[in-house]
Amino acid sequence: MAVSRREFLQGGAAAAALILSGKKAEAGGADGTQLRTKGLKSSTTICPFCAVGCGLVVHTKNGKIVNIEGDTQHPINQGALCSKGSALFQVANNERRLQKVMYRAPGSDKFEEKSWDWALERIAQKMKDARDKTFKAKEINKKDNKEYVVNRTEGMAFLGGAGLDNEECYLWSKFARSMGVANLEHQARI
Amino acid sequence: MTNHWIDLRNADAILAIGCNPAENHPISMKWIEAAMDQGGKLIAVDPRFTRTASKADHYAQIRPGTDIAFLGGMINYALQNNMIHEEYVREYTNAAFIVNEKYDFNEGIFCSFDDQEKTYDPKAWAYAVDGAGNPKRDHSLKDPRCVFQLLKKHYSRYTVDMVCSITGTKKEDYIAVAKAFCSTGRADKAGTILYAMGITQSTHGTQNVRATAMLQMLLGNIGIAGGGVNALRGESNVQGSSDYGLLFHLLPGYLKSPEFDNVDLKAYLEKWTPKTKDPKSANWWGNTPKYTVSLLKAWYGDNATKENGFCYDYLPKRSGNYSFMKLMEKMGKGELHGLVCMGQNPAVGGPDSLKTREALGKLDWLVTVDLWETETSIFWKRPGVNPKDIKTEVFMLPAASSVEKEGSISNSGRWAQWRYKAAEPVGDAKSDLWIINQFATRVKKAYEKGGAFPEPITKLSWNYGKGEEPEVHMVAKEINGYFTKDMTIVDKDKTLEFKAGDQVPMFKYLQDDGSTVSGCWIYCGSYTKEGNQMARRDLTDPTGLGMYPKWSWAWPVNRRIIYNRGSVNPDGAPFNPKRAVIAWDALEKKWKGDVPDGPWPPMNDAKEGKYPFIMLPEGHGRLYALDMKDGPFPEHYEPVESPAKNLMSKTQTNPAVKIPANMSSDTAKFPFVGTTYRMTEHWQAGAMTRSLPWLVELVPTMFVEISQTLARAKGIGNGDMVKVTTERGSIEAKALVTSRLKPFNVQGKEIEQVGLPWHFGYAGMATGDSGNVLTPSVGCANTSIPEFKAFLCNIEKGGKRA
Numbered sequence: 001m002a003v004s005r006r007e008f009l010q011g012g013a014a015a016a017a018l019i020l021s022g023k024k025a026e027a028g029g030a031d032g033t034q035l036r037t038k039g040l041k042s043s044t045t046i047c048p049f050c051a052v053g054c055g056l057v058v059h060t061k062n063g064k065i066v067n068i069e070g071d072t073q074h075p076i077n078q079g080a081l082c083s084k085g086s087a088l089f090q091v092a093n094n095e096r097r098l099q100k101v102m103y104r105a106p107g108s109d110k111f112e113e114k115s116w117d118w119a120l121e122r123i124a125q126k127m128k129d130a131r132d133k134t135f136k137a138k139e140i141n142k143k144d145n146k147e148y149v150v151n152r153t154e155g156m157a158f159l160g161g162a163g164l165d166n167e168e169c170y171l172w173s174k175f176a177r178s179m180g181v182a183n184l185e186h187q188a189r190i
Numbered sequence: 191m192t193n194h195w196i197d198l199r200n201a202d203a204i205l206a207i208g209c210n211p212a213e214n215h216p217i218s219m220k221w222i223e224a225a226m227d228q229g230g231k232l233i234a235v236d237p238r239f240t241r242t243a244s245k246a247d248h249y250a251q252i253r254p255g256t257d258i259a260f261l262g263g264m265i266n267y268a269l270q271n272n273m274i275h276e277e278y279v280r281e282y283t284n285a286a287f288i289v290n291e292k293y294d295f296n297e298g299i300f301c302s303f304d305d306q307e308k309t310y311d312p313k314a315w316a317y318a319v320d321g322a323g324n325p326k327r328d329h330s331l332k333d334p335r336c337v338f339q340l341l342k343k344h345y346s347r348y349t350v351d352m353v354c355s356i357t358g359t360k361k362e363d364y365i366a367v368a369k370a371f372c373s374t375g376r377a378d379k380a381g382t383i384l385y386a387m388g389i390t391q392s393t394h395g396t397q398n399v400r401a402t403a404m405l406q407m408l409l410g411n412i413g414i415a416g417g418g419v420n421a422l423r424g425e426s427n428v429q430g431s432s433d434y435g436l437l438f439h440l441l442p443g444y445l446k447s448p449e450f451d452n453v454d455l456k457a458y459l460e461k462w463t464p465k466t467k468d469p470k471s472a473n474w475w476g477n478t479p480k481y482t483v484s485l486l487k488a489w490y491g492d493n494a495t496k497e498n499g500f501c502y503d504y505l506p507k508r509s510g511n512y513s514f515m516k517l518m519e520k521m522g523k524g525e526l527h528g529l530v531c532m533g534q535n536p537a538v539g540g541p542d543s544l545k546t547r548e549a550l551g552k553l554d555w556l557v558t559v560d561l562w563e564t565e566t567s568i569f570w571k572r573p574g575v576n577p578k579d580i581k582t583e584v585f586m587l588p589a590a591s592s593v594e595k596e597g598s599i600s601n602s603g604r605w606a607q608w609r610y611k612a613a614e615p616v617g618d619a620k621s622d623l624w625i626i627n628q629f630a631t632r633v634k635k636a637y638e639k640g641g642a643f644p645e646p647i648t649k650l651s652w653n654y655g656k657g658e659e660p661e662v663h664m665v666a667k668e669i670n671g672y673f674t675k676d677m678t679i680v681d682k683d684k685t686l687e688f689k690a691g692d693q694v695p696m697f698k699y700l701q702d703d704g705s706t707v708s709g710c711w712i713y714c715g716s717y718t719k720e721g722n723q724m725a726r727r728d729l730t731d732p733t734g735l736g737m738y739p740k741w742s743w744a745w746p747v748n749r750r751i752i753y754n755r756g757s758v759n760p761d762g763a764p765f766n767p768k769r770a771v772i773a774w775d776a777l778e779k780k781w782k783g784d785v786p787d788g789p790w791p792p793m794n795d796a797k798e799g800k801y802p803f804i805m806l807p808e809g810h811g812r813l814y815a816l817d818m819k820d821g822p823f824p825e826h827y828e829p830v831e832s833p834a835k836n837l838m839s840k841t842q843t844n845p846a847v848k849i850p851a852n853m854s855s856d857t858a859k860f861p862f863v864g865t866t867y868r869m870t871e872h873w874q875a876g877a878m879t880r881s882l883p884w885l886v887e888l889v890p891t892m893f894v895e896i897s898q899t900l901a902r903a904k905g906i907g908n909g910d911m912v913k914v915t916t917e918r919g920s921i922e923a924k925a926l927v928t929s930r931l932k933p934f935n936v937q938g939k940e941i942e943q944v945g946l947p948w949h950f951g952y953a954g955m956a957t958g959d960s961g962n963v964l965t966p967s968v969g970c971a972n973t974s975i976p977e978f979k980a981f982l983c984n985i986e987k988g989g990k991r992a
Contacts, residue, residue, distance in 0.1 A: 053601025099617020
C-alpha cells in the first residue's frame with residue numbers, strides 16, 4: 001500500500017502523540033503506544049487560559065492525572081496548543097497548589113490551617129454581619145430629594161468570575177444579588 | 191465576537207488593531223493563516239512590531255490611545271474613495287435617518303454638554319420623527335441632516351495627513367492599510383476586525399469599539415462569513431461571566447440591574463423595554479418582560495408571584511457607579527467591611543496597584559478563592575509592610591482546577607463548551623460551585639433566625655440536589671429554563687404541548703406571566719429535552735464555512751454568526767453566494783444555512799419582513815449612536831496623560847471623563863509613553879502561570895521593552911536593571927532593548943515608548959514588580975475600564991537605586 005509522506009506523518013504523529021480519545025485511539029496500533037496507554041482513562045476539557053476555547057484530552061491513571069494534550073478532534077485547535085495550554089498538566093500537578101483552608105488572624109504574621117467547616121461558618125457570619133450593619137433599605141436621592149427603596153448592602157463587594165464555569169457564575173450572580181450586593185464586578189471591567 | 195474563531199479563515203482581509211493574536215491567542219493564527227493561504231491579507235496596527243506584525247502583509251505603527259484618529263481616517267478614506275457597500279449602508283444602517291435640528295458639533299464638543307457635571311444629555315441627539323412617531327428617513331442619503339451626510343462631514347476632518355500627524359504612522363503605511371482593508375467594501379469580499387484591550391482600555395474605549403463597528407457597517411462586513419467585529423477575549427470564561435451579569439450594571443442575559451428609580455417591576459420594565467412604532471422592526475428587546483420575569487422565577491421560585499411583582503423588590507437597586515475602580519476607591523476610604531475574590535487578584539490586575547494593596551488593609555475581612563497564593567491573599571505580608579499593622583482577617587480557600595470539576599465555559603465566539611471532571615481536586619480543594627453553595631446555604635440558615643430584611647435570602651430558591659457537591663446539571667437546567675405548568679403554545683402552524691417541568695426549547699417560548707423559569711435567557715436552548723447541547727461533539731459542517739453547528743452550543747439559539755440577516759440583500763439572496771451564511775428559499779419559505787437572526791422572511795417581504803439589526807428599536811445598525819455618554823460619533827481625544835496636543839480640536843481629552851488627581855502630563859518629568867500588554871507564556875495577573883516551572887523557564891522575570899534609540903540615549907544595555915516611574919509609583923525590571931519598538935514622530939518630535947508586561951507580582955514561584963503600579967485610575971466614559979494602554983513615564987538606568 002502506497003503511503004504518502006503526509007499520511008505517514010499523520011499516522012506517526014497519531015501514534016507518537018498519545019491520542020487516546022475516541023476512535024482514533026484504537027486505530028493507533030503501534031506497540032509502544034499500547035504500552036503507554038494501558039489502563040489510562042481519558043476525558044475532554046477546554047483550556048482555562050484565554051478564550052479561544054481549545055480542546056484538550058486529560059489522561060488519568062488510578063485517579064491521577066498523568067498527561068494532558070491537545071484534542072485532535074477539536075475543530076478550533078485540531079490538537080495544537082500554545083505554551084500555556086501545553087502547561088495545563090502543571091496546573092493539575094503542582095506542589096504550589098493550595099491544598100488546605102488557610103486563615104490569617106488580624107495582625108498575625110502567618111497563615112494557620114483551618115477546617116472547611118470552621119472557615120465557612122465564620123465567613124457566613126462575617127457576610128451576614130456586613131450585610132446587617134450596612135444594609136440600606138431606603139435612601140434620599142440628592143437630585144429630587146425623594147426617598148427610594150434600594151435594598152442594598154453597601155459594605156461588601158464581590159469580585160471575580162472570568163475563571164469560573166458558567167454554572168458557577170450563575171450561582172454567584174444569584175447569591176450576590178440576593179445578598180443585596182451592588183458592588184459586584186469582575187475581570188471584564190478592567 | 192459577532193463571528194467565531196474558525197470563521198477567520200473566511201476573511202479576505204483581517205485587521206488586527208489593539209490586539210496581538212499571535213501572542214495572546216496563538217491558536218487563532220491557525221485560522222488567520224488559513225485565510226492567508228487563500229490570499230487573505232493580514233494587517234497589524236500596533237504601537238509595537240508584535241508577533242502578529244511579524245506575520246502581517248501590512249504593518250502600521252500607531253501611538254497608544256490614538257485609535258479613533260486611525261479608524262476615523264479609514265472611515266473617511268472609504269467614504270471619499272467610494273469604497274463603501276452602498277446598498278448595505280442605505281438599507282441596513284441608520285445612514286438615511288434624519289437627525290433633529292438641535293444636533294451640533296463644535297471644537298470637539300457635541301451639543302448639550304454640561305461643563306459642570308461633565309455630562310451630555312443624549313436626548314439632544316435624537317432622530318427627527320414624523321407624525322406617526324417614526325424616525326424620518328431620506329433614502330437618497332442627500333438630506334444634509336441625515337446621518338450619512340453628518341458622518342461624512344464629521345470624518346472629512348480625518349484626512350490622511352491629519353491622522354498621521356496624530357498617530358505617528360508613516361503615511362505610506364497608513365494608505366496601504368486603508369486601501370487593503372477598505373477593499374472589502376465589495377459584496378463579494380469579507381473583512382474582519384479583531385480587537386482586544388488595546389482598543390477598550392482607553393478613556394474613549396467604547397468609542398474606539400464603535401469606530402470599528404462603524405467602519406465594518408460602511409463596508410458591509412457585519413453579519414457575513416469572514417466579517418464582523420471580533421473581540422479577542424482574554425480569559426477562558428470572561429464571555430460567560432459577562433453573560434451571567436457579574437458586573438454592577440447587569441443581571442444575567444444583559445438585562446439591566448435595577449436603578450433606584452425603577453421603583454417596581456412595572457417601572458423597571460417600562461424603563462428598560464424599548465419600543466417602536468415601526469412594524470418592520472423586530473425590536474427583540476421588546477421581550478425584556480419575558481426574560482426578566484423568567485429570571486425572577488428562577489431566583490424566587492413559587493415565592494415569585496404576579497401579585498408581588500415576582501419578588502422584584504428583593505433585588506438591590508443601584509444609585510450611581512460601582513465599577514471596579516470605584517470599589518477600590520471605596521475600599522481605600524474604609525467603606526467596605528468585606529471583600530470576596532473569586533479567582534480575581536486586584537493587587538496586580540487593577541490600575542494604581544500600590545493604592546489597591548493599601549486599601550486591602552482597610553477591610554475587616556477578605557476571602558480569596560483561588561488555586562494559588564496570590565498577591566491579594568498575601569497582601570498583608572507583602573514586601574515593605576509589617577503584618578502586625580494590618581488588621582484584616584484573611585480566609586484563603588483552595589479551589590479546584592478546571593480539570594477537577596464539571597461544567598461549561600463560553601469562548602469568545604460564544605460557544606458554550608462542556609468540561610468533564612478528570613480527577614478529584616488536590617488536597618482539600620473544592621469546586622467554586624461547592625464553595626458558593628456553602629456560602630449560600632450557610633448564610634440562608636443564619637438568616638432564618640432573623641437579620642436585616644431577611645426575605646431576599648430566606649425566600650431564595652436554592653436547591654441543587656442532596657449530595658455533598660451541588661448537582662451542576664440541575665444548575666445548567668435552571669439556566670436554560672423550564673415550564674412551571676402545563677402549556678399549549680401555538681407557534682405559526684404548529685401547536686406545541688409542554689408539561690410542567692419540561693425544559694424550554696428556546697427563548698421565544700419564555701413567558702412574562704410566571705409560567706416559565708430561565709436563569710439566563712440567552713442560554714435558553716443550551717440544555718433541552720434532547721439533553722446537554724453544550725457537550726455535543728459532532729463535526730458535521732453543512733455550509734462548509736466551518737460553523738460546526740453540532741459542536742457544543744452557541745448563544746443565542748446556536749447562531750454562529752450574529753446579525754446574519756446582514757449577509758443577504760433585502761430579498762434574502764446572499765451578497766456573496768460563495769460564502770452564504772443564510773439564504774432565503776422562496777419555494778419552501780424558509781431560511782437555509784446558519785440559524786437566522788429571527789425567523790421572519792427577508793426584509794422586502796411586505797407583510798412580515800424585518801430589518802436586520804433586530805436588537806435595536808429602529809432595526810438599523812447605528813452609524814450614529816443615541817445612547818453613548820460621550821457623543822453620537824467617535825471623536826479623537828488624547829489619552830489623559832499624553833505627550834501631544836490634540837490637533838483635531840481644542841478639547842484635549844474626552845470631555846465626559848472626570849480626571850482624578852494623580853495624573854500628570856508634565857513631559858519634563860515623564861517624557862515617554864508607557865503602555866502595558868500580555869505575552870504568550872504568562873497569563874493575566876500571573877497566578878496561573880508564574881508557578882508553572884515550564885512557563886517560568888520560558889519567561890522567568892519582569893522586563894520592560896525599549897527601543898535602541900532610547901537605550902542609547904539613556905546608556906541602558908540589554909539586561910540592565912532599570913527603574914520606570916509615573917505619577918503613581920516606580921518599579922524596577924530588566925531592560926529588553928529591541929528594534930521591535932521605535933519612537934513615534936509626534937508633531938515633529940520623536941516620542942519614545944516604554945512597553946511593560948503586567949503579569950508580575952510578589953507571590954508565586956517567579957516574582958517581579960507589577961506593571962500596574964504605574965498605570966492610572968482613570969477610565970472610559972461609558973464603561974469605566976481603566977486607561978492602561980497610554981500613560982506617561984520616565985525610565986532610568988540602575989533599578990530602584992536609580
